Amino acid sequence: MNQIKIQTEPFDLAAIQEELRRDNPAIGAVVTFLGQMRDINEGDRVSTMTLEHYPGMTEKALQAIVDEAGARWQLLGIRVIHRVGPLHPLDPIVLVAVASAHRGEAFQACEFVIDYLKTRAPFWKKEQTAEGERWVDARHSDDAAERRWKRS
C-alpha cells in the first residue's frame, strides 16, 4: 500500500499520483507535497546542489516515518520519493503523496511525513554558489515543525 524510493533520476510526479489514486474508489482525497530546488538560499544564488545520504539507514528511517503515519491516521496509501546526487534550480527534490477517504487525515499525514523526514532522515545538502561550496545548515524551523508531532 505504501512505497518509498531513493533515486538519482528525476521522478514523474504525475505518474506517481495517478498510480496512487486511480484504482481505489474508496479514496476521496489525495494531498501531495512537492519540494523543489530554489535558486536562492540564505540570500545567495545557488547554481547546483548535491544531496548525500546514508544508504540503508535512509530507507529504514523513511519506512519508520511512513509506518508511524499509518498508525496515527486512517490512510489509503503513501508515496515518498527523494532524489539524491546533483540537482539544479527547479528540479523536484522530494515528493510525499497521501491518499485517504477524507481530506483532514490526508493533509495531516502528508505534513507529518515531510516534517519528520526533514529532521529524521539522513540526507545532507551541499550547495555550489559563486563563493564556492557550502553545506546547508539545519533549519531551526524544521526542528520546531517536527516537535509539534511529538507525543506528549
Add this chain to the structure above:
Amino acid sequence: MNQIKIQTEPFDLAAIQEELRRDNPAIGAVVTFLGQMRDINEGDRVSTMTLEHYPGMTEKALQAIVDEAGARWQLLGIRVIHRVGPLHPLDPIVLVAVASAHRGEAFQACEFVIDYLKTRAPFWKKEQTAEGERWVDARHSDDAAERRWKRS
C-alpha cells in the same frame, strides 16, 4: 499569478502542477489537494453524481477565497479547478494547488482554500444510487473545518 476554473471536462492534474511550478525558481514547495469521487457515501453505493453550481457567483466566491489566502500567507501562485456536471467514481472533482517558498505556508493556504470552498462556494452534489437520486447533505465537519479559519 492565480487561476480559477469551473469546467465540465476532466482536468489534467499533471499539466496544472507543472505550469504552476516550472518557471519560478523562487518556489520551494507546492502542496496539492485533489478531491475525487468515491463509490460509497453514507454507506450506499453511488454510481453517478451530478454537480450543480451557480454560474457567476461560483467564480466570485472562489476569487474571494483565493484573495483571502493571498492576503494571509506569502504565496507564489494558487490554482483552483472544480468540475461540474455528471461525474463517476474515481473522477477528480476538485484541485487546489498552492506554491510558496517554504512548505508551512503552502500547506496552510491549501487547506484553507479547500475548507472555505466546501462551505462558501455554491456547488451542490446530487447522487444516483440504487434507491434513486438524492441531494447530498452538508457535512457538519466541513463547517467545523471552516470555523477554524475565522478571524477571532
Add this chain to the structure above:
Amino acid sequence: MIHMLYFARLREALQTGSETLDYTPELTSVSAIVERLKGRGDAWGEVFADDQTVLVAVNQEMCDLSTAVKDGDEVAFFPPVTGG
C-alpha cells in the same frame, strides 16, 4: 424588478430555477421577499418554513435576512453548499 434564482433541492421543490418579481416599495430586504414567497403557500411555504436552512445571496454575495434589496437586484436562494 428583482431577478430571483433557486438552486438544487430548492429548484426541484419549487419547480422553477428563476423568475422575476415585480419590485414594490415594501420589498426593502431579503426578509420581505421571503414573506412574499411564503404567501404563495404549498411548496413555497414548506421551502421557506422557519425550520428549514436556506442560504441567500444578493448580487452573488452571501448575506442574510436583514440584507437590503433594491430594484434590479439578483437574489438567489439555495440549500447549504456541498461542493469540493
Add this chain to the structure above:
Amino acid sequence: MIHMLYFARLREALQTGSETLDYTPELTSVSAIVERLKGRGDAWGEVFADDQTVLVAVNQEMCDLSTAVKDGDEVAFFPPVTGG
C-alpha cells in the same frame, strides 16, 4: 570490529567516509567510541568537541551517547540532517 561511517561535513573534515575500529572490551557505548576518536587529536578533536552538534546512529537507528555498542555493530556519525 566496529564498522564506522562518517557523512557530509564530518566526512570531509575527517577525510574519511568509513573505517573499522578494533573492538576492545571498554568500547561498551557510543561515548566510549567518541572518547577513543577524540584521542586522535587534530580534526578528530575538533569534530567531536563538546560544542559541536554531531548525530549518531547505531545499526542505522538514531541514538545517543549512552547507547550500548557491541562487536560487529555499525556506528555512524553525521551532522544534523538537511534533506527534503
